[in-house]
Amino acid sequence: MDARSARREPTMRDVAALAKVSTKTVSRVINDLPGAGSEVVERVRAAARTLGYRPNLTASSLRRSDRRSATIGVLLEDLSNPFDAALLRAVEDRARQDGVLVLAGSSEDDPDLQRELLTSLATRRVDGIVVMAAGGHQDALQQERERGTPMVLVDRPPTFDGTDSVTTTNRDSSRDAVLHLAGLGHRRIAFLGDRKTLWTSQERYTGYLEGLAHTGLTLREELIRTDLHGPDAAQTATATLLDLAEPPTALFTAQNLVTVGAMRTLRDRELHHRTALIGFDDFPLADMLDPGVTVLRQDVPALGRRAAELIFARIAGDQSPPAHAVVPATLVHRGSGEVPPPG
Amino acid sequence: MDARSARREPTMRDVAALAKVSTKTVSRVINDLPGAGSEVVERVRAAARTLGYRPNLTASSLRRSDRRSATIGVLLEDLSNPFDAALLRAVEDRARQDGVLVLAGSSEDDPDLQRELLTSLATRRVDGIVVMAAGGHQDALQQERERGTPMVLVDRPPTFDGTDSVTTTNRDSSRDAVLHLAGLGHRRIAFLGDRKTLWTSQERYTGYLEGLAHTGLTLREELIRTDLHGPDAAQTATATLLDLAEPPTALFTAQNLVTVGAMRTLRDRELHHRTALIGFDDFPLADMLDPGVTVLRQDVPALGRRAAELIFARIAGDQSPPAHAVVPATLVHRGSGEVPPPG
DNA sequence: AACTCTTGTGCTCTTCTCCCT
DNA sequence: CAGGGAGAAGAGCACAAGAGT
Structure with a gap:
């Protein structure tokens, strides 16, 4: 096969020449526009087929009035x-x-x-x-x-x-997660989030605050960890939290990879059945872990x-x-x- | 803001007119080609900036000799x-x-x-x-x-x-997995694969056969399950295998979702610590499961x-x-x- | 050397011609 | 000869190449 031979792509003109019609007529046939007799249509179609003609969308969009590139x-x-x-x-x-x-x-x-x-x-x-x-x-x-x-x-x-x-309902859903945890009796709920510059992070943090406020819990600065970029940062941040004199009894992890990092630390310390965890964003196999990971699932x-x-x-x-x-x-x-x- | 007003995109001609040069000169400046005096270059650049001109790649590629669309x-x-x-x-x-x-x-x-x-x-x-x-x-x-x-x-x-x-080394790696299992003493190693029409599936199956052959194990038809499309099919297929009079002691799952399905059944039957499992294709959190899932990881x-x-x-x-x-x-x-x- | 002019790229649009009722 | 439809001819889209000035 000599596929790379410089065989020029056939153009409308080539088709027109073979079918013995004008290029405009070819254009009509190709685009299924009216104004071409059935006999001519067949001739053009046949010519296009034998030449292996395919329209050039870039050229077409240049000329067309709507100027769409599709x-x-x-x-x-x-x-x-x-x-x-x-x-x-x-x-x-x-x-x-x-x-x-x-x-x-x-x-x-x-x-x-x-x-x-x-x-x-x-x-x-x-x-x-x-x-x-x-x-x-x-x-x-x-x-x-x-x-x-x-x-x-x-x-x-x-x-x-x-x-x-x-x-997504970042704020409202985050608040719901906190309400859910508070409803179980948790009073020290930590927040772990990633880069503060991200709008989603801010929203989720605000939702966390709303959740605390709705249940009369007081904000404890030492339970807030942000700017956790990746699971490793989340892992160490979780460890720090657990080392507090009054460690949190529940974690709200505001992003996927943060959730994973937190889980690792809980596991390492055998606390995964004793510390509650809700994460933002679902992930595969979340149900296969022990315990299954409760999450806020985005659609x-x-x-x-x-x-x-x-x-x-x-x-x-x-x-x-x-x-x-x-x-x-x-x-x-x-x-x-x-x-x-x-x- | 009336962003959708039919303000035509400025063309090279517009820039040329404003800079009082020919379009070709504009073309030279835009494409950093030689042949334009520094004073003219500046004038063209300024004109392009004030008009907000941006080259039209589709028109350009139509005309250029290499005819690349990038x-x-x-x-x-x-x-x-x-x-x-x-x-x-x-x-x-x-x-x-x-x-x-x-x-x-x-x-x-x-x-x-x-x-x-x-x-x-x-x-x-x-x-x-x-x-x-x-x-x-x-x-x-x-x-x-x-x-x-x-x-x-x-x-x-x-x-x-x-x-x-x-x-990927579908065949060789599959064989290695089987050899690994056989090296531990496994003699009844099941194969679970997805659609047989897929080339990768066939290769992995062939590797499995090679692994058996290399270790002198005999092929048992009842330990082969193919055409498992998705985790659910894999889950039930695994159950069937485990219900055999002589169930397999090890599973080789030749695809991602098949691995997940098999794991579910092993878990349901509390066999995940007693039946060996190697899967083709890595997946997130494979190390967080209990036991961690041994896999063939593609790069x-x-x-x-x-x-x-x-x-x-x-x-x-x-x-x-x-x-x-x-x-x-x-x-x-x-x-x-x-x-x-x-x- | 620095620039302009003309032509050409593949296609569509507008205008025009032709021919047949 | 009016009317209309099939088709042709030429311009033009935004740009680049080459020859020319």
């Missing part, structure tokens, strides 16, 4: 993260309905990298962008938005006006679906005021969150 | 699967070095859907395609390849000639990296004979694979 951009934090991956998949499913493909990118939560990816998408003239905003300023996003690019923010809301978003597919619906509505010309959809998370009881306080 | 396609089975997601991410990282973006799609292991995605990529004139071939015939892949599109198959090899591939990032290197080499014009890279999987001992046979 492509959207999806900028997440890390495509290899299961949460992000599920999100991407949900968007892809919706996009396929419209024959739209998805350009995917990982911003690494770095505003500079996000800006680069953004311009990269812009030069390709994508029809719209679904984006998990990187921490820090959203200048690049706002600029892009103000140029008129349809945009939906997912998982984190925009810090500027006029843009749709889809988020990730719904998050992605909603974001996709919004972006395609905007692309289709929807002019309604910005929507800020909120998808509820649910408390999944598996055991670790139902451990009562000692005594 | 975009590649990545077709996997399911982007929300952690394995696929890690692969995508690895390819993306490599692509970023070349300023290339990634069009991602899920084929659902459906040849028809794969063909659709393939033509969708083709109409966008991607520079190359990394693809996890769907089961069944690879006609569409072969056709696309024969048109000259650079292509690399990942995780599964091509059934046609002239195309690069990157796979997914390496798989993706290798695939990306190959596709970019081909895009750059590499004409060397097709490469078939094989990335080794490693046996990670965590306990479940080290359970000795009873007695």
Whole structure:
């Protein structure tokens, strides 16, 4: 096979020449537009088939009046993260309905990298962008938005006006988790969260505070650990908490990897049946552990679906005021969150 | 903000007009080509900035002689699967070095859907395609390849000639797992695999057979369970195995979800400390279970990296004979694979 | 050397011609 | 000859290559 021979892709002109019609007629046949007799249609189809002609969407979108690229951009934090991956998949499913493909990118939560990816998408003239905003300023996003690019923010809301978003009930669900623990009699409930710059972290922390307030518990600074980036940090932070004179009897871990780190320490100290634990975000096999891990489960597919619906509505010309959809998370009881306080 | 006003994207002509130069000069400045005086360069840059000009890559690639779209396609089975997601991410990282973006799609292991995605990529004139071939015939892949599109198959090899591939040591590693179990004295080792049509399944089964043969164990048909699609099927299949008059003392589960299903049944019957288990493919928290799950770990990032290197080499014009890279999987001992046979 | 002009890329849109009732 | 539909011709989309000034 000499597949790499410089065999030029056949063009409409080639098809037109073979079928002995004008290129415009070929265009009509290819795009199923009226104005071509059935005999001509057949001739053109046959010519296209023998030449192996395939339309060039980039050339087409350049000329067409709607100027659509039939492509959207999806900028997440890390495509290899299961949460992000599920999100991407949900968007892809919706996009396929419209024959739209998805350009995917990982911003690494770095505003500079996000800006680069953004311009990269812009030069390709994508029809719209679904984006998990990187921490820090959203200048690049706002600029892009103000140029008129349809945009939906997912998982984190925009810090500027006029843009749709889809988020989870971070605050309310966190409060519910604390209420659940307090309802069992826990009075010393620790909070373990990751980077404070993340909007989701802040919301979950606020929800934690609301939970304490609702039950009349007093905030103890020594039970708060934040900026835990990754399971290792969470592991040592948990150890520190347990070494307190009055250690917590329950832990609320506000992120996936933090939950894992906390679990490791509880296990190491054989406390996993004596210290309660509720984590934000579900993870595989959470039910197989001993005890099963009680979590707040986000409806990730719904998050992605909603974001996709919004972006395609905007692309289709929807002019309604910005929507800020909120998808509820649910408390999944598996055991670790139902451990009562000692005594 | 009236972001959606039909403000036309500024073109090179607009910039040229404002800077009072020809479009070609603008082109030179934008692409950092020589032949523009420093004073003119500044004038053009300023004009581009005030207009908010951004080059149109689709128009550019149409005209340029290399005709690159600076975009590649990545077709996997399911982007929300952690394995696929890690692969995508690895390819993306490599692509970023070349300023290339990634069009991602899920084929659902459906040849028809794969063909659709393939033509969708083709109409966008991607520079190359990394693809996890769907089961069944690879006609569409072969056709696309024969048109000259650079292509690399990942995780599964091509059934046609002239195309690069990157796979894991499915067979050898499976054999090693069986040898490991046999070395502990196990004589009744069961095989649980998923869809037989999958190349990886077949390879792992063959490795299992080789392992038996190397240690002089006889194949027992009743210890073979295949076509287990998902954890539920694996769970019941495991139950059936354990109900045999002479049940297996060790299980080799040839896929992720099958491993999970088998574990559930072992747990339900309190056999997880008495029946050995080795699974193919690592998964999060495998070390947190009791006992830790011994697995064959694939080096997914390496798989993706290798695939990306190959596709970019081909895009750059590499004409060397097709490469078939094989990335080794490693046996990670965590306990479940080290359970000795009873007695 | 520094710049401009013209042409061409694959396709679609608008305008126009032709031919048949 | 009016009317209409099938098809052709040419311009233009945003940009780049090459020859020319």
